Amino acid sequence: MSELTGLTIAAARAALEKKEFSALELTEAYLGEIEGANGALNAYVAVTRDKARDMARACDERLARGEGRPLEGIPLGIKDLYCTQGVHAQACSHVLDGFLPRYESTVTANLWSAGAVMLGKLNMDEFAMGSSNETSYYGPAINPWRASGSEEKLVPGGSSGGSAAAVAARLCAGATATDTGGSIRQPAALTGTVGIKPTYGRCSRWGIVAFASSLDQAGPIARTVRDAAMMLGAMAGHDAKDTTSVDTPVPDYAAALGGSVKGMRIGIPREYRIDGMSAEIGALWDKGIDWLKASGAEIVEVSLPHTKYALPAYYIVAPAEASSNLARYDGVRYGLRVAGDDIIAMYENSRAAGFGAEVKRRIMVGTYVLSAGYYDAYYLKAQQVRTLIKRDFDSAFEKVDALLTPATPNSAFALGAMTDDPIAMYLNDVFTVTVNMAGLPGISVPAGFDARGLPLGLQLIGKPFDEANLFRLAQALEDAAGETPPAQRWW
């Protein structure tokens, strides 16, 4: 690993301002790393070398004029779900074959306005449907972490597996990701990185390929809490083009860091101690509780009675929305077209060839639960359960400022370990999905390692738009856990 790519965003920014190296040098260092690692890790599905260099040169000009913006010269990887003008944007699906958008997503546009540099597009589960990055049309991204003494390839989690793998392997300074049921927080936890899913409406969804509109949110994956705060500050903001984006000012998240958490009340939801929870996860959680207690926070046990219904409700709501959101991939205006005898056959052939097995599964489930006679029993019921889940959180937040839970039920697993059992795979999101169902912010912070030497994460859940306090608490955990060393380089 080059010295430059070892720097956090905060450190690189400081060094760039002091002209210790140029933005172009920093970008070249990352491009070099990608060159050497991507064959093994498959984190990037497209590398935009020329664009990265052009952007970095422009950053150097600004830096030379003393006009550096918050992320000036910081090389980032972008999840393939984001539409980037003239650049590969296929949600890692075959159905978007060759699609080159003529527009730029609001969130990436915000990042470029803040001075960031695009390195390329990152691997992910097809249409963000998956928890292991194994549903990607481009093959799985590989976790840079391996169990001690093992050469077995592990998944980086998903759906933002490429983002997490790239950040963990130092193939970018930070990455954009998205989270519909845990797709930022679960891969962050499995790769020893920090990932935050902000409150629903905090980031614009405009220009991000939709999976489940009422659940999707953009967010960053970064190496440290501070880096994540810097990135989210640039990504977030109101967008008139997204009716569900919220028109409230974005606080200076980075400035909120470092404050004391003394006296903050932290809820421990008893229903998260699920049946069959591993002792390691239980111990990790207890350790987190102790850390926050030691920092002066007050620990309160709370109840979220409908927790166990969040995942099944999610697997009705998300597929239902997805079945409709993915109807536009019909081979007419963009992407893959496979001929057929008539227009219907063309649709059916294009979609059969374009979508992978998991996406088809979810479209089928979603179509079924919305179909005549089943709407009330499934979709309506799930949305009612969602109201109850939200109420659980509302009443908990009358007593506490934030909640602490494990981020995932396990550490990184082997490729193929869960691909035959959809529900086992779905259970990866058991701790994260409740947060999406209620629209709340949640952050995953590295908190240690399991017995096999694989990273584990803790999750903090906040009140709506209380990301600043979440970052502050997350940093308290980060400080207590100590710096996460980079993964042992094997590639």
Place this chain on the structure above:
Amino acid sequence: MSVDEATVRRIARLARIAVNDEEAHRLQGELSVILDWVEQLGEVDTAGVEPMTSVIPMVMKKRDDVVSDGAKADDVVANAPVSEDHFFVVPKVVE
């Protein structure tokens, strides 16, 4: 709730996804397992509970009636598998 293969085919037709016999058979099993699993929601008493419409309470903003887009037919058809004179072209549709 288990589904039969005929239902799988009907749903696949609605979703416009071609399925062969092997896929229909596999999907029948998978869908049945998933639908069985989500069935546990039946345990929850939701009588009188409003379904969720927006997770964050806010009022929908409305746009002013201004024409500020269009006149970009090149962009519109740029990614089309087949287009002609700025039209999208598809196999003939019979009404």
Place this chain on the structure above:
Amino acid sequence: MDEMVRSAPKDKLIKGATGDWEVIIGLEVHAQVTSKSKLFSPASAEYGGAPNDHVSLIDAAMPGMLPVINEECVRQAIRTGLGLKARINLKSVFDRKNYFYPDLPQGYQISQFKQPIVGEGVVYLDMAEGEQIAVGIERLHLEQDAGKSIHDQHPSLSYVDLNRSGVALMEIVSKPDMRSADEAKAYVTKLRTILRYLGTCDGNMEEGSMRADVNVSVRRPGEPLGTRCEIKNVNSIRFVGQAIDYEARRQIDVIEDGGTISQETRLFDSRSGQTRSMRSKEEAHDYRYFPDPDLLPLEFDQPYVDALAAALPELPDEKKARFVADFGLSPYDAGILVGERVAADYFEQVAQGRDAKAAANWVINELFGRLNKDGVDIVESPVSAAQLGAIIDLVASGVISGKIAKDLFEIVWSEGGDPAEIVESRGMKQVTDTGAIEKAIDEVMAANPDKVAQAKEKPSMAGWFVGQVMKATGGKANPQAVNALLKDKLGLE
């Protein structure tokens, strides 16, 4: 469906081979909202345009595009609801109606299913012989129009243009309250009038700004409703009538032949005047409606609605009532005048400070007749309201006779100009000078002594003398003066 619907009077029943049948009609009218931009995108809603030119990336359903609602469309829908005397729902919800079609880029239409913006209302129809019918409005909702597929350019290909895709439509659903093709035609006509008064839809059926889905069923009088067929996209008022007549007869024939009607969607072929089953709709539809998660519920408050209600223009029913009450017009004449808002305005301008009945006669008989003859819209009438008013004034003050007035109208129509000046310069003034009239009578009498003698026996002969005198004076003699003087000179009582 509501079983408490009205029964048709005897004369509206259709005779079948086995007895009388009643036809039951309900309409779903799609009316394009008058707005500059589309319902959920800022592309132009204007008719026409080069292929895919009035299209934003939202209308083309590019990945990641999101809808943002146009406030003007909401305002127009509320105003229309108020015009239909309907309940306005302060909270409504946009749903997705899912189906695949090449001119439906999203794979779903954004519409309102369970909670529309406007609820129940009513439209009153004035039929012949003073019959008034109330047609219930079930609901009005906002939805997106689809694009356009062109099928006749190529033997095996269709061409898709998305210019219409996403344009705002109001779907106005009536109750099944109509019992004849005439009633349905009157309903569409009245609805169109109301929308045009409100300025919420231009009502241009040729350009597809208004089109109707017609639901038709038949039953024996007093029996439960029959199975209905829906005739899609009928695009003229005349075709609505033709389609209903054909379809009702078809259904009666099927039933009387021992068959049953299956609920289906049909198309009206205006060339043959027939309806036929739609081939592509053989598959049962399952639209999988659910609330659009990209949009929040549509909400506004009562003061907003009240302000729109207060600013509503006078609508045809109210205007008609006022014309009857204030101007003493017959309901029939008032009904004709309020058919178009510009015509009603024209009439009011003419009637201002004048004999309203005379004004109504002039507008209805002379002006409308002339406009129809030349196929000119009243907006482009060569005779302005001020000019017509001046003509009426000239008649009222006795300067010209009614007959001359019609000539004058014709001159103003084709040449323009100030009516009073024309009368002056062309010597069209009526002669009221008794000396001149007496002179003309004396001449006529002197030239026709035999007729004078006859007239003393047969008083009706006086008419012949009037005609001769009028002829001699070039039609300018005051007819009353001629009559009085003639009677005197002929010695008639």
